[in-house]
Amino acid sequence: MSKFTKDYMITMKDIVKEGAPILRKVVDEVQMPPTEEDKEELMCMLQFLKNSQNPEIAKKHHLRAGVGLSANQIGLNKQMFAVYIQSEQEELAYTLFNPKIVSHSVSMTYLPSGEGCLSVEREVPGYVPRYERIKVKAFDINGEEVVIRLKGYTAIVFQHEMDHLNGIMFYDHINKENPFKLPENTDIQSLY
Numbered sequence: 001m002s003k004f005t006k007d008y009m010i011t012m013k014d015i016v017k018e019g020a021p022i023l024r025k026v027v028d029e030v031q032m033p034p035t036e037e038d039k040e041e042l043m044c045m046l047q048f049l050k051n052s053q054n055p056e057i058a059k060k061h062h063l064r065a066g067v068g069l070s071a072n073q074i075g076l077n078k079q080m081f082a083v084y085i086q087s088e089q090e091e092l093a094y095t096l097f098n099p100k101i102v103s104h105s106v107s108m109t110y111l112p113s114g115e116g117c118l119s120v121e122r123e124v125p126g127y128v129p130r131y132e133r134i135k136v137k138a139f140d141i142n143g144e145e146v147v148i149r150l151k152g153y154t155a156i157v158f159q160h161e162m163d164h165l166n167g168i169m170f171y172d173h174i175n176k177e178n179p180f181k182l183p184e185n186t187d188i189q190s191l192y
């Protein structure tokens with residue numbers, strides 16, 4: 001068993017930082033159905049995101065707030081990630097195995113404030129172009145195949161996490177000459 005069981009609390013020391021080879025490889029698919037170990041690791045990852053967004057817990061354990069975490073960010077060579085997004089309107093929680101984008105919009109979007117990453121301990125300014133809408137096929141925590149349609153912010157977060165599983169960092173998408181230059185001949189609009 002890995003240490004990431006349901007009783008384990010992930011903190012920043014568990015987060016793999018940029019430069020580590022596991023963040024630059026295409027990680028392995030998880031055989032379905034998932035094992036108890038796979039499931040516990042994934043639930044542990046989701047709990048970290050919830051903790052990181054809880055002001056008291058985050059302060060006490062020095063957690064940086066995160067909305068997504070992929071398994072290779074805690075050193076696991078597995079195609080799985082957790083996403084937790086809380087707003088006044090809703091609470092979205094995803095724990096997925098082997099996610100794939102099966103289709104996407106032509107139109108693109110980006111966060112005007114740029115993106116950040118738990119594995120990157122510095123500000124990286126610039127626009128990160130993302131598909132505005134995506135359709136994702138994956139397996140849920142019980143190993144059931146699911147098809148999820150996403151748009152806007154949630155779609156951006158999913159693309160950031162799926163990139164991790166393919167060894168891609170968000171700044172790979174930023175224009176090298178001018179970080180605030182958007183791709184040409186592309187229908188792309190700021191998210192807000």
Ligand SMILES: [Zn+2]
Nearest residue numbers: 116117118119
């Ligand atoms: Zn990241």
